[in-house]
Amino acid sequence: MKIVIESLILGVLILAGTQVMAQDNQGEVIVRSAGTGYTPSGPAPEFSQLDTDGNGSIDHHEASGYKLLANDFRMADSNHDGKISRREYERWAALP
Template identity: 45%
Template structure:
């Protein structure tokens, strides 16, 4: 089975609005756990004030981010990643925004010609075949990926995932669910 990570990540990062798609604190680095897991030292799935203190920028915005004022940050309350690649140059969001010359929130075939690699893959990425790369393509790609993941995880093909099937399934990013090694 071929590796779908680059295409999935490209689809996830291709944005049409101001909001980024990936959660900064959940963005894994090569061979590393997601940053949120590093901050969540007690493993409860939340970042409390003492855990946030390890990340000064997060700690300084803690009260603003804590929307429900429960003293901890959930995944939904964590700041969004806006295409910045942690100081390593412009991210996908920035590159796509520059390609969108007419600022209509989508990349036409003509606009894509400014990036030869994108132009080369344009037809493959234009999933709904409307001649544009946009939110609809991104959402269709994510749906196709979820459907494929579910079909692979549903080993008995009953249209439902048992806990055992879910636990045995690999995450969409290739590793086992929950970061735990599979039980053999």
């Protein structure tokens, strides 16, 4: 029953225009919303380029310097503390 419900949810998300990626090794499903209006021309910027105040984390304001990160802020902030650490950023940037 659980598999059926998860399949239905994934189907609805796909039809709604979101990109879905399942990570088998951790049993997680990561949903990245579509439609940022921005196509990257290369790799994600270095963490230090976005951490403009040099405090070791990226806040909402700093994330706005990279539209893809601003769009995925809540997902990238995996511990939901309102800021993205270097480790969180590197994990997010490594996602396809």
